[in-house]
Amino acid sequence: MLILSMSIVIGILLMAMLFFLTARDWVEKRKRTEEAKLTEADETAGCPEGFVERIVSRDDWEFVHKTGSPGLENLFRKERKDVALTWVRETASGIREIMKQHSAYARQSADLDAGTEAKIMFLYGELRVLCGALTLLIHIAGPMHARGLAGYASKLSQRMGETQRALQAVAKRPEEVYEMGSR
Amino acid sequence: MFGQLILWGCIILEAGLLVRGLLTKLAFRYPVFYCYISFVLLQSLLRFFVRLHYPNFYPWAYWITELLGVVVGSVVVFEIYKIGLAAFPGTAKMARRVLYVLFVLAITKVAVDTWIAPNWHRMGTTGELELGLRAVQAISIVALITLFMVYSIRFGRNLKGILLGYGIFVSLRLLVLVFAGADTGWQGWLSRVLPPINSIAYFAVLLVWLSQLWSYQENPVQGESAKLEQGYQRMSAATRQKLRDARGYLGKAVR
Numbered sequence: 001m002l003i004l005s006m007s008i009v010i011g012i013l014l015m016a017m018l019f020f021l022t023a024r025d026w027v028e029k030r031k032r033t034e035e036a037k038l039t040e041a042d043e044t045a046g047c048p049e050g051f052v053e054r055i056v057s058r059d060d061w062e063f064v065h066k067t068g069s070p071g072l073e074n075l076f077r078k079e080r081k082d083v084a085l086t087w088v089r090e091t092a093s094g095i096r097e098i099m100k101q102h103s104a105y106a107r108q109s110a111d112l113d114a115g116t117e118a119k120i121m122f123l124y125g126e127l128r129v130l131c132g133a134l135t136l137l138i139h140i141a142g143p144m145h146a147r148g149l150a151g152y153a154s155k156l157s158q159r160m161g162e163t164q165r166a167l168q169a170v171a172k173r174p175e176e177v178y179e180m181g182s183r
Numbered sequence: 184m185f186g187q188l189i190l191w192g193c194i195i196l197e198a199g200l201l202v203r204g205l206l207t208k209l210a211f212r213y214p215v216f217y218c219y220i221s222f223v224l225l226q227s228l229l230r231f232f233v234r235l236h237y238p239n240f241y242p243w244a245y246w247i248t249e250l251l252g253v254v255v256g257s258v259v260v261f262e263i264y265k266i267g268l269a270a271f272p273g274t275a276k277m278a279r280r281v282l283y284v285l286f287v288l289a290i291t292k293v294a295v296d297t298w299i300a301p302n303w304h305r306m307g308t309t310g311e312l313e314l315g316l317r318a319v320q321a322i323s324i325v326a327l328i329t330l331f332m333v334y335s336i337r338f339g340r341n342l343k344g345i346l347l348g349y350g351i352f353v354s355l356r357l358l359v360l361v362f363a364g365a366d367t368g369w370q371g372w373l374s375r376v377l378p379p380i381n382s383i384a385y386f387a388v389l390l391v392w393l394s395q396l397w398s399y400q401e402n403p404v405q406g407e408s409a410k411l412e413q414g415y416q417r418m419s420a421a422t423r424q425k426l427r428d429a430r431g432y433l434g435k436a437v438r
Contacts, residue, residue, distance in 0.1 A: 112273025
């Protein structure tokens with residue numbers, strides 16, 4: 001019975017994978033069009049210093065609360081939530097970019113190590129789950145209750161940009177990447 | 184009548200595929216795949232002949248040719264991997280290991296089943312044997328597609344067509360075999376419905392192959408062939424470090 005159930009799962013999984021494989025070209029074409037709209041600066045600059053701290057700060061919320069206008073409070077909550085969610089989306093996109101660039105360089109390597117690749121894939125999966133959890137937290141509790149976001153956000157965005165540049169340089173100067181990676 | 188129409192339609196398409204393969208010289212670029220198509224064509228004709236003149240031997244002829252087809256089909260999977268990953272020696276090495284492990288497992292299972300059940304040639308047991316082998320084929324194709332997707336490896340229309348067609352065929356065949364013995368409830372219904380769907384799907388697969396392999400299309404050149412042999416360990420260490428950093432920051436943010 002177990003073998004039969006597993007066979008059904010494998011058969012359906014294979015069909016789904018074939019579908020994704022067929023859809024990949026279409027999705028990538030669409031992504032390229034979207035990415036073309038972004039400038040190089042937009043991709044790597046991340047949030048300005050202190051920007052995210054401001055977004056999740058309670059000061060603005062308290063100020064709006066004092067006005068006693070429910071409409072304004074709702075609008076403020078909605079705006080802040082949207083901005084926080086955009087931050088998580090950008091962070092996830094930065095993590096995806098790290099993996100994309102790693103894969104692009106790793107596939108050229110003749111001594112690809114399955115163990116190392118598996119560890120990186122696991123770490124990547126974990127981060128994606130974390131981003132999902134953050135999105136959920138912001139949806140449920142709102143950005144003001146996720147104050148821990150502040151301070152880490154801008155640093156993370158900057159690190160993402162740094163990593164992208166480091167990986168781009170790998171083909172030319174692997175030593176430099178090693179130094180950056182071991183920091 | 185409809186079954187006969189599909190059967191002869193498939194035979195015509197298989198013959199057409201072979202003729203196009205020879206005309207476009209694709210048969211020399213994908214020799215295993217075209218050997219497989221030749222085998223399937225001969226298999227269909229042989230089964231038809233046996234069914235007509237020696238109906239008592241039909242189950243034997245069916246299962247022996249079916250199992251041979253699974254073996255030749257497994258080599259097609261290796262050909263897809265070999266051509267698709269030709270430009271990526273490291274990735275190819277990794278895929279080769281995975282495929283070898285999977286096929287050694289399958290062969291071991293076949294050997295054990297044969298040893299345990301000496302009358303393994305009986306229809307039911309042979310079906311179970313094919314189910315195991317098809318499951319391994321399906322896992323191998325899933326593993327290959329995962330590799331192609333993770334490393335953003337692109338391939339031309341021809342190879343994609345072979346992979347797509349063979350993948351659809353294997354997944355449907357697997358489902359047909361899973362429900363083959365059932366005769367009650369929804370499983371029984373599936374056991375009656377799936378075989379004709381499988382035949383029609385195979386006809387559709389042949390159409391996909393014919394359209395995708397109508398003419399030769401070179402596999403795309405995959406980026407710059409950077410010399411990363413020495414840099415790989417360092418690069419992967421850097422990636423892991425940065426991902427760990429990101430985890431640390433995100434983790435603190437969640438807390």
